[in-house]
Amino acid sequence: MSESTVVPKLVVAxxxxxxxxxxxTLGAELTVRYAAPGGSVVFSELRIGNASxxxxxxxGVDKAAITIGGSPIxxxxxxxxxxxVATAMQEAGASVVFPVGDMPYGMRQGRVQDPFGFQWIVSRRTENLTPDxxxxxLDAGT
Structure with a gap:
């Protein structure tokens, strides 16, 4: 079986x-861009690290996240x-949902909403913890 990947498609205005x-803001590299005759982008792919x-x-078929009030993803x-990364996104027009901070589950992370209606958690592992x-x-509220 070949390796499977999931590539989120962000529909934007x-x-x-x-x-x-x-x-x-994310250091993305544009690898593919296709446009309709009127110029609208019908498909593009960006690489961010080892993800796409x-x-x-x-x-008329696909509505932008901002058009429908944001994305639940x-x-x-x-x-x-x-x-x-959070600072760069904010300086480019994103808004803070949760400021970056140290979390009890061993991550330093925060959440921002980009100008296109998508929320991004920017994260770095700070501790290697077991699920227990x-x-x-979390039970202790720390």
């Missing part, structure tokens, strides 16, 4: 602007410096 935002996302403009991005240790900390 203004795909080229979103592509630029992700390049600037796809970005396209909304159309939260994207987690593991990075070396979540503070720097995580649950104990």
């Amino acid at each position: 203004g795909a080229d602007h979103a592509i630029e935002f992700y390049q600037k 996302i796809s970005v396209k403009d909304e159309d 939260i994207l987690t991005l593991n990075v070396d410096d979540p503070d720097a 240790e995580v649950q104990q900390r």
